[in-house]
Amino acid sequence: MLTIVKGPYLQWPTEDSMTIMWETSEQASSRADVLMAERIHSGYQGNYKKPEHVVSTVSNKGYCTIHQLTVKNLEPSTIYFYNIYSACEKGEIESGPHPLKTAVRKGEPFSFTVTSETGGYSGFDQSNGRINRNIFHQMQRYRPDLTLFVGDLVNDGQNYDDWEKYFFRPGKDFIINTPFYSCLGNHERNASWYYDFFAYDPPKNYYSFDYGDVHFICLDSTDFIKPEHYPNSAGEISSGNAQYDFLVQDLEATSAAWKIVFFHYPPYISGGYQVEELRKLSPVLEQYGVDVVFNSHTIVYERSHPIRGGQIDENDGIVYIVAGGAGAMPDWFLPKREWHTSQSLAVPHFVQVVVTSNLLELRAIDEEGRLFDALKIRKGTNGRKEFL
Template sequence: MLTIVKGPYLQRPTTETMTIMWETSEPAAGQVDLWASERIHSGHRGNYKPPERLVSSVRHAEPATIHRLALRGLEPGTLYFYQIYAENAAGERVQSGPHPLKTAVPRGVPFSFTVTSETGGYSGFDVTDGRINRNIFRRMGQYRPDIALFVGDLVNDGHRYEDWETYFFGPGKEFLRSTPFYSCLGNHEDHAEWYDAFMDFPSPRSYYSFDYGDVHFTCLDSTEWIPSASYPHSAGEIRPGNAQFDFLVRDLEAYDARWKVVFFHYPPYVSGGYQVEDLRQICPLLERYGVDLVINSHTIVYERSHPLRSGQVDEEGGIVYLVAGGAGAMPEWLLPKREWHTSQSLAVPHFLQVTATSSRLEIRAIDEEGRLFDSFRIRKGNDGKKTYD
């Protein structure tokens, strides 16, 4: 019997486009219908009328199990509703929806995003039978973010097909069908083919960048620079001439965004196990091009650094490094005492909720029970100078 195995879920949000993906149990033709939304003054469907006006319909007739359909010609920062359909050769038909989607906001418009990681990386230590994953996804959904970042280790073994449902798409089903997400490669993904099959990230996919509102996001693949054979040391690739290094230079140089956020899996700064100091080789580059925030994972804790520049605390222009190893907690991985670069640190299951405006980034760390346990702001004036509080 034809069924929807994964999704639907959202990828590649821009001010004018959105990609819808899902997986079916057997090859089938796919279709997405997009409907206009209309606000009303009642509680029905979150103050929106049921979809009535069809805006667009996209179909692929070639049977597939993993479906990827792009909607185009949309309006910026606009809420729509979408519905997916699939039909196999025997005429069996399944559908899902309507579900809400919101296109990316343009520059100058505030937005919010959430961050977590280790939905699969923590699984070997998890005695809660997946409760932490379910709680983290549910709590993130309560904040209604525009997008989400996952900082690697979505699964325990990227080569094992079942892991993608068990640790990520299953517990995140409700959240992911209305929240576009991006991810970087962790060591547990191990560059598996399923990562490419289930995602639709910008080329070359293992590292890429995108804009959303006033933020330019750059995703890096730290597992390429720190391969398992030489971990925790680099294989000598973090230098000019390396494709990813040259991409990073071009990317940071080309985009004059109000805010620059870089995310990758291995942390260059954390007062715990699994700190990867070799990745500090890119810190001068991040500093030179005005990166404001770096988000990492791998060490399954929360940690926030002081603003850092040139290997020292710099309260006027430094970069804050956040470790958001959220979907789990390994307190035994923390060092007995904090390092000099550590501002706040705690090993609890958590996620980050970030609000971005043209003048500030406001970051909150929230545990799986919904309790706030750390927060800070980065403010930026018209002269580009930063303050932290």
């Protein structure tokens, strides 16, 4: 019998397209339809009539198990619904309709969430995935337009079953309507599954994209600091390194109001597993006005003071946030904080971010929905920042 074993889930939202992925139990064909639905005061899926009007469709008659289709010619900032279909000799399956929202235009507000360690923590976790499910459920309550995962989605990326156990099953109801991006953590082990399951721009372990007024850059810190050299690199964070050169050229080319970078190993954490070597990235991040860096790896929450030139700079610093996410290892903290630590707590959590052209609101929320940290960054027309 043909069944859907993963997804469907959403990838790489743009103003006029969305990539839809799913996995089937057998090699099968793929089709995705995007539908418009009429708004009413109450009814199907939160104030929509049952969607019937197909506005875009895409199909692939070739057989595969991991399906990836990009639906095009959509309108920006618009809520649609989608259906997916697969068929082979063993049967036919479909799923939907599920909501999707295209990317907002420049100048329009949006929100996103950040978490990580759904698998990295689970290696120590006795809760049978309860924490992972709670974190996904809490993020869903905030209805983010997209979400970032800062690595260690799985315990062992080379183990196929891990992807279902730690990520796709607990996250199913969330990623069905929330496009997501991830970076490689050490637990992914640079496995081919990462490259198969996610639809990021090549080479996929690092890439960048725009959403509204934010330019996001994903880096692969496990490539900068190879496992055999961890936690000290062999001096690869410099020009001539393909990923470093990509970072510089990419930052040079963007004129986005906000710049956010995410990668797994934390350059600043008052706890274990800090990878100081990654501070070699800071000069270029500072030069091009990066606002926030998200990291993970140390399974706690920690927000740094704004830092520039290796010291606190309340006017123009970068805030480094370790969103160690779906777990909590209080013992990994040092007994006391470091100079760069602004706020920190070892609880399972995610970060919720609301973005407008000149204000970034960040909130850290625990697995039961309690707010435990907040920061606002306001940016003047001269680019000057205020941390509130």
